[in-house]
Amino acid sequence: MATEMDLRALLADAIERRDREAAEETLWQLSEQDELGRALQELDPPRLTRLAQLLGDEHFGEFLAELEPSEAADVLERLSWGEAADVLEAMAPDDAADVFAELEPEEAGRILVAMEPLEAQELQELLSYPPDTAGGRMTPAYVALSPSVRVDQAIVALRQLAQAAETIYYVYVTDEEGHLLGVVSMRDLVLSPPDRTVGDVMETDLVRVAAKADQEEAARILIEEGLLAIPVVDEDNRLLGIITVDDVADILEREATEDIERLGGSQPLEVPYMRASPLLLWRKRVGWLLLLFVGSAYTVSVTNYYEDLIAQVTALALFIPLLIGTGGNAGSQVVTTLVRAIALEGIGLRDIPRILPKEIVTALMLGLVMAIVAFGRAEIEGLGRDLSLAVACAIFAIVLWAVTVAAVLPPVLKRLRIDPAVVSAPLIATLVDGTGLIIYFNIARLILGL
Amino acid sequence: MATEMDLRALLADAIERRDREAAEETLWQLSEQDELGRALQELDPPRLTRLAQLLGDEHFGEFLAELEPSEAADVLERLSWGEAADVLEAMAPDDAADVFAELEPEEAGRILVAMEPLEAQELQELLSYPPDTAGGRMTPAYVALSPSVRVDQAIVALRQLAQAAETIYYVYVTDEEGHLLGVVSMRDLVLSPPDRTVGDVMETDLVRVAAKADQEEAARILIEEGLLAIPVVDEDNRLLGIITVDDVADILEREATEDIERLGGSQPLEVPYMRASPLLLWRKRVGWLLLLFVGSAYTVSVTNYYEDLIAQVTALALFIPLLIGTGGNAGSQVVTTLVRAIALEGIGLRDIPRILPKEIVTALMLGLVMAIVAFGRAEIEGLGRDLSLAVACAIFAIVLWAVTVAAVLPPVLKRLRIDPAVVSAPLIATLVDGTGLIIYFNIARLILGL
Numbered sequence: 001m002a003t004e005m006d007l008r009a010l011l012a013d014a015i016e017r018r019d020r021e022a023a024e025e026t027l028w029q030l031s032e033q034d035e036l037g038r039a040l041q042e043l044d045p046p047r048l049t050r051l052a053q054l055l056g057d058e059h060f061g062e063f064l065a066e067l068e069p070s071e072a073a074d075v076l077e078r079l080s081w082g083e084a085a086d087v088l089e090a091m092a093p094d095d096a097a098d099v100f101a102e103l104e105p106e107e108a109g110r111i112l113v114a115m116e117p118l119e120a121q122e123l124q125e126l127l128s129y130p131p132d133t134a135g136g137r138m139t140p141a142y143v144a145l146s147p148s149v150r151v152d153q154a155i156v157a158l159r160q161l162a163q164a165a166e167t168i169y170y171v172y173v174t175d176e177e178g179h180l181l182g183v184v185s186m187r188d189l190v191l192s193p194p195d196r197t198v199g200d201v202m203e204t205d206l207v208r209v210a211a212k213a214d215q216e217e218a219a220r221i222l223i224e225e226g227l228l229a230i231p232v233v234d235e236d237n238r239l240l241g242i243i244t245v246d247d248v249a250d251i252l253e254r255e256a257t258e259d260i261e262r263l264g265g266s267q268p269l270e271v272p273y274m275r276a277s278p279l280l281l282w283r284k285r286v287g288w289l290l291l292l293f294v295g296s297a298y299t300v301s302v303t304n305y306y307e308d309l310i311a312q313v314t315a316l317a318l319f320i321p322l323l324i325g326t327g328g329n330a331g332s333q334v335v336t337t338l339v340r341a342i343a344l345e346g347i348g349l350r351d352i353p354r355i356l357p358k359e360i361v362t363a364l365m366l367g368l369v370m371a372i373v374a375f376g377r378a379e380i381e382g383l384g385r386d387l388s389l390a391v392a393c394a395i396f397a398i399v400l401w402a403v404t405v406a407a408v409l410p411p412v413l414k415r416l417r418i419d420p421a422v423v424s425a426p427l428i429a430t431l432v433d434g435t436g437l438i439i440y441f442n443i444a445r446l447i448l449g450l
Numbered sequence: 451m452a453t454e455m456d457l458r459a460l461l462a463d464a465i466e467r468r469d470r471e472a473a474e475e476t477l478w479q480l481s482e483q484d485e486l487g488r489a490l491q492e493l494d495p496p497r498l499t500r501l502a503q504l505l506g507d508e509h510f511g512e513f514l515a516e517l518e519p520s521e522a523a524d525v526l527e528r529l530s531w532g533e534a535a536d537v538l539e540a541m542a543p544d545d546a547a548d549v550f551a552e553l554e555p556e557e558a559g560r561i562l563v564a565m566e567p568l569e570a571q572e573l574q575e576l577l578s579y580p581p582d583t584a585g586g587r588m589t590p591a592y593v594a595l596s597p598s599v600r601v602d603q604a605i606v607a608l609r610q611l612a613q614a615a616e617t618i619y620y621v622y623v624t625d626e627e628g629h630l631l632g633v634v635s636m637r638d639l640v641l642s643p644p645d646r647t648v649g650d651v652m653e654t655d656l657v658r659v660a661a662k663a664d665q666e667e668a669a670r671i672l673i674e675e676g677l678l679a680i681p682v683v684d685e686d687n688r689l690l691g692i693i694t695v696d697d698v699a700d701i702l703e704r705e706a707t708e709d710i711e712r713l714g715g716s717q718p719l720e721v722p723y724m725r726a727s728p729l730l731l732w733r734k735r736v737g738w739l740l741l742l743f744v745g746s747a748y749t750v751s752v753t754n755y756y757e758d759l760i761a762q763v764t765a766l767a768l769f770i771p772l773l774i775g776t777g778g779n780a781g782s783q784v785v786t787t788l789v790r791a792i793a794l795e796g797i798g799l800r801d802i803p804r805i806l807p808k809e810i811v812t813a814l815m816l817g818l819v820m821a822i823v824a825f826g827r828a829e830i831e832g833l834g835r836d837l838s839l840a841v842a843c844a845i846f847a848i849v850l851w852a853v854t855v856a857a858v859l860p861p862v863l864k865r866l867r868i869d870p871a872v873v874s875a876p877l878i879a880t881l882v883d884g885t886g887l888i889i890y891f892n893i894a895r896l897i898l899g900l
Contacts, residue, residue, distance in 0.1 A: 034795075159641050169619060169637070169678075186636060187619075191609050223699040228619075228678065245695050249673040249702055256706035257790050263710065264786025264875060265779050273791035274804070278811035285783045285812070286819055292779050293820060297827050299771035304831070310767055317760055317767045321749035321883050324771055328778075329715050329742050329876040333735045336714025340707050341723035345484075354724070361728035362735070369736055370743060377747050381754070425714060425875035426779040433771045 008039050015043075015051050023054055027063055034274060036063065037071035045078045052083060061091035064099065068271055073102035076111070085114035088123070094139040094241075097126035125240070134218040135211030137251065138232040138241030144172045147181060147199025151192045158186070169228050170242075173202045178238040180208060180231055208233045211240055218243050219251040259343060262419065263336055265292065265426035292430045299434045306441040309450060315383045316444055319391050320437065322377075326370060327398040327436040328429030334359060334406035335428050339421050342414055349415040355407055363403035367396040390447040394440040401439060402432045458489050465493075465501050473504055477513055484724055486513065487521035495528045502533060511541035514549065518721055523552035526561070535564035538573070544589040544691075547576035575690070584668040585661030587701070588682040588691030594622045597631060597649025601642045608636070619678050620692075623652045628688040630681055632656060658683045661690055668693050669701040709793060712869065713786055715742065715876035742880045749884045756891040759900060765833045766894055769841050770887065772827075776820060776845055777886040778879030781852035784809060785878050788860045789871050799865040805857055813853035817846040840897040844890040851889060852882045 007030050014022035030036040040063075043051065052060045064072040064087065076084045076099065088096045088111065100108060100123055112120050122140055129135025143161050145154055154171060171189065173182040182202030192201045208231045209218040222230045222245060229242045258268040267284040269276050276284075303310070303320075310316050338355070341347050347355070371392040378388035406428050410420035444450070457480050464472035480486040490513075493501065502510045514522040514537065526534045526549065538546045538561065550558060550573055562570050572590055579585025593611050595604055604621060621639065623632040632652030642651045658681045659668040672680045672695060679692045708718040717734040719726050726734075753760070753770075760766050788805070791797050797805070821842040828838035856878050860870035894900070 155640060186640070190605060190636070190640065219699075223696065226696045228695070245678070246673065246676045248699055249669075252699055252702055253706070253794065256703070256710070257794065260706070260710055260713065260786050260790045263713065264782050266783040266787065269787065272795055273787055274795055274797065274801070276808075278808050278815065281787075281808070281812040282815045285780075286816055289776070289779055289783070289816060289820065290823060293772070293776055293823060293827075296772050296775045299775070300768045300827070300831065303768045303771070307764060307768075311764055314757060314761055314764075317770070318750045318753045318757075320767070320770055321753070321774055321887065322743070322746050324775075325746045325749070325880060325883055326739070326743055328879065329739055330735075332714050332874075332876050333716040333739070336710050337716065337719065337723055337731075340710045344703065344707065345722055345724055347724065351724070358726075358728050358731070362731040365728065365732045366736055366739060370739065373740060373743060377743075377750065381750065424782075426782050429778065429879065430775060433775055437771065 007033070007035070008042070011039060011051075012043075012047065015047050015054065018050075018054060020054050023051060024059070031063070031066050034272070037067045037075075037275070040067075040075045041071065043078075048075065048078055049080065049083060052079060052087060057086045057090035061087050061095075065091060065095040068275070069098040070102045070271075072099040077103060077107050081107075081110045081114045084111045089115055089119045092139060093122055093126060093141055094137065097123055097136075098131065101127060101131065129211055132215050133211065134209045134213045134215055134232045134243060135240065137215045137218065137247060138211070138243050140241045142170075142172055142229070142231075142239070142242040144174045144178075144239060145198050146175070147173050147197060147202065149198045150194070151189055151196050151198065151201060152194035154184070154189055154198050155194075158189075171198070172231055172239055172242075173198055174239050180206075180233055180237055180239040182206060183231070206231070208237075209243070210235070215243070215251050216255050219248045222248050255343070259339060259421045262421035263339060263424050265289075265424040288424070288426070292426050295427075295430045296433055299437060302434050302437045302441075306437070309441055309445060312450055313387070313444070313448065315381070315387060316441070318381065318383075319378070319394075320440070322374070323391070323394055323398055323440050324429075324433045324436045326374075326395055327402040327432040328425075330363070330366060330399045331402035331406040331428035331432050332425035334403050335410060335423050335425060338407065338410045339423065342410055342420050347411060349411045352408065352411055355411070356404070359403050359407040360400070363400045366403070367399040370399055371396040386448050387444075390440075390444040393447065394436075394443045397439050397443065398432065398436045401435065402428065405431060457483070457485070458492070461489060461501075462493075462497065465497050465504065468500075468504055470504050473501060474509070481513070481516050484722070487517045487525075487725070490517075490525045491521065493528075498525065498528055499530065499533060502529060502537060507536045507540035511537050511545075515541060515545040518725070519548040520552045520721075522549040527553060527557050531557075531560045531564045534561045539565060539569045542589060543572055543576060543591060544587065547573055547586075548581065551577060551581060579661055582665050583661065584659045584663045584665055584682045584693060585690065587665045587668065587697060588661070588693050590691045592622055592679070592681070592689070592692040593620075594624045594628075594689060595648050596625070597623050597647060597652065599648045600644070601639055601646050601648065601651060602644035604634070604639055604648050605644075608639075621648070622681055622689055622692075623648055624689050630656075630658060630683055630687055630689040633681070656681070658687075659693070660685070665693070665701050666705050669698045672698050705793070709789060709871045712871035713789060713874050715739075715874040738874070738876070742876050745877075745880045746883055749887060752884050752887045752891075756887075759891055759895060762900055763837070763894070763898065765831070765837060766891070768831070768833075769828070769844075770890070772824070773841070773844055773848055773890050774879075774883045774886045776824075777848040777852040777882040778875075780813070780816060780849045781856040781878035781882050782875035784853050784856035785860060785873050785875060788857065789873065792860055792864055792870050797861060799861045802858065802861055805861070806854070809853050809857040810850070813850045816853070817849040820849055821846040836898050837894075840890075840894040843897065844893045847889050847893065848882065848886045851885065852878065855881060 007026055011026045014026055030039045169186045171184045174180055182204040183206045184198055184202045188201055207221055207225055211232050211234055218230055229244045231239055232241045234240055261268045265288050269284055374395045375388050375392035378391040409423045413420045457476055461476045464476055480489045619636045621634045624630055632654040633656045634648055634652045638651055657671055657675055661682050661684055668680055679694045681689055682691045684690055711718045715738050719734055824845040825838050825842035828841040859873045863870045
């Protein structure tokens with residue numbers, strides 16, 4: 001913590017002395033300690049403005065792009081509208097759009113008015129797509145040429161455009177109305193005879209993704225095809241932007257993180273864990289915890305219903321946690337594997353005829369092993385052969401039941417367009433708790449002849 | 451199923467008729483249905499050989515590269531040694547190494563002898579690094595030039611090397627002993643004056659990764675720096691190979707899948723779910739299920755220890771599943787979030803002073819809400835104000851305990867160099883089950899004055 005305070009003092013000092021190099025160095029160190037956002041948010045407006053001027057809009061914008069968009073928006077709101085507009089203009093358009101989307105509406109309107117008309121229009125177009133779609137993720141900083149341009153002219157054009165473009169490894173070819181006709185890689189340009197036209201050497205059989213498509217779909221196509229960028233088009237095949245390969249890792253990691261957090265039984269945090277406040281953690285967890293509690297509360301009624309049975313054979317209560325715990329564990333194994341397989345392998349409802357037999361055979365084998373072990377464990381207690389037999393049969397039936405429920409639910413939810421990851425390990429455990437008790441008490445009643 | 455059988459018949463027919471185009475089309479369709487491996491494994495050796503000759507080594511190798519390495523190895527083993535050697539030589543070296551590593555040792559030796567000496571040596575070098583390290587993942591198909599080469603000569607050289615290299619977007623610069631001196635991007639080459647040398651325009655401040663480093667480390671550096679490829683070097687900074695950006699998504703997805711499967715309480719499958727047999731699923735699950743059973747078996751002893759208490763107040767048994775279930779759920783939420791944060795944000799033991807207060811504050815707030823709800827639920831049963839109070843206090847204490855255990859364990863395991871993802875949702879639930887019961891019974895004894 002001392003270092004962090006030191007760094008803030010150093011930053012304030014560097015701004016005071018107008019020492020650009022020291023300010024920059026301190027900002028990098030804060031960024032590495034994940035403290036950049038907090039440090040910038042705590043600078044008063046005059047100092048912040050001086051810092052932006054010291055670094056220049058472009059450089060200051062690069063630091064803002066390192067932050068979570070909501071943090072960056074907080075910082076921008078403490079600059080003057082004109083200054084904020086300049087910084088946004090200097091940022092990469094896709095980063096600028098992410099930050100802009102987090103501004104207070106009134107503030108956003110004022111800043112937009114202060115921006116250059118062309119840049120403002122570009123920003124608004126990017127903002128018209130939700131952030132998790134291909135359109136929300138794309139950048140308009142691509143290079144597009146007409147098919148009649150010669151290869152050597154194209155290379156000259158690339159030199160001029162190199163600064164502004166996100167990637168110059170692909171040059172897209174469009175007609176006058178902006179319809180996407182083809183693509184030429186820089187590799188092809190360099191290797192082609194200079195007097196051919198771009199239209200001659202372009203690849204016309206190219207993949208593209210609709211602006212409304214999920215960003216994950218764009219990322220998966222990009223990987224499968226081994227591309228460095230994928231073009232994003234509107235319904236009329238007009239080129240709107242590109243998604244580059246450096247966005248892909250970020251998209252995939254976010255999706256995996258969301259799935260993991262859901263599978264653990266909470267809502268996705270959407271910010272890095274270390275930046276999450278207890279209040280945020282509470283908000284993301286309390287809903288599911290309550291829902292699971294309510295779902296689990298019927299175990300009280302179930303146990304109550306069989307109270308006579310427990311009163312007759314108190315020993316039955318001994319095995320309750322063990323039996324329902326094992327059911328929950330078996331279900332959790334299936335659910336997590338399946339949810340991931342749905343995300344990666346595109347498994348759906350139509351695959352149930354292949355999933356279910358496989359899972360049931362597995363469950364029969366697992367159940368058998370667990371039944372043998374449970375029989376042995378019950379025998380150690382020495383409460384009678386019949387009780388041991390009841391426990392063994394119950395665990396076999398519960399494992400089979402838990403696996404079946406866990407194998408069927410995720411594909412069904414996917415079909416209902418609900419994220420299958422909501423069938424978390426805790427949810428399966430909860431579902432299996434009460435039904436497992438019913439299975440157990442009935443088997444016990446049968447075998448013990450009560 | 452019908453389609454799959456049809457495709458196999460079509461494939462056999464195409465091989466019979468030596469119809470290259472039909473064979474290729476059928477193989478693509480099988481590949482899309484994820485049935486390519488099984489179809490090739492079921493072809494008899496003469497037909498397989500005829501198929502390889504029909505497609506040509508390089509093309510046949512591309513289809514093999516689509517398969518899991520173990521499947522591809524099965525196929526190779528049914529070709530003659532000479533034919534298998536030719537196919538391996540035609541494959542991308544990193545893919546070939548992955549497949550080669552899966553061959554039976556005796557078979558592998560014979561095939562290696564049949565390969566060209568240079569290709570065999572390259573393969574052996576790649577194989578000297580474990581598959582999950584940077585060295586095991588790299589490809590030697592990079593472009594390296596001496597610093598004295600002129601920019602225009604470099605572009606000419608690239609034209610000649612373009613076919614064999616994985617990426618020509620980066621040209622690495624090495625001295626005569628192969629030490630890595632710098633890198634020039636194709637972008638820089640195209641934009642530089644043609645009469646400068648590669649040494650003049652190269653970037654010398656470049657990131658690299660050690661061959662022994664974890665492949666995930668290489669992937670993360672590649673993303674953070676926004677690179678298309680990262681060079682892999684030995685201890686003496688000699689360039690051994692590169693890892694390209696198209697490997698990154700695969701590396702990250704594999705790591706995330708392993709974490710998810712571990713968090714669900716099973717060992718990672720390591721093959722796509724749809725290809726996993728029930729026997730494999732059983733093997734990956736039974737170990738943890740048994741271990742959790744054994745870990746959970748002490749709940750029987752705990753409950754047995756408090757049997758007098760239950761015999762006095764049977765109603766105590768009613769709330770057992772609800773209380774320990776909620777504890778498990780609260781722990782599961784923390785564990786999944788933390789394991790992911792460890793993977794993505796590099797959290798470690800040193801962060802416990804920041805994690806623990808945050809989690810405890812969250813747990814106090816969660817516990818309070820759950821206690822109020824549990825009190826209400828117990829009141830509905832109408833078993834006395836004291837019992838309701840005991841249930842409420844117990845759930846508060848259990849949530850606090852579960853969250854604390856779940857917050858501390860993953861960073862501790864990381865420190866012990868054990869994958870934190872082994873603290874799965876089921877493991878936390880199991881740990882909390884028995885201790886939760888002890889907390890519950892003791893609070894009940896105190897409040898009910900038994």
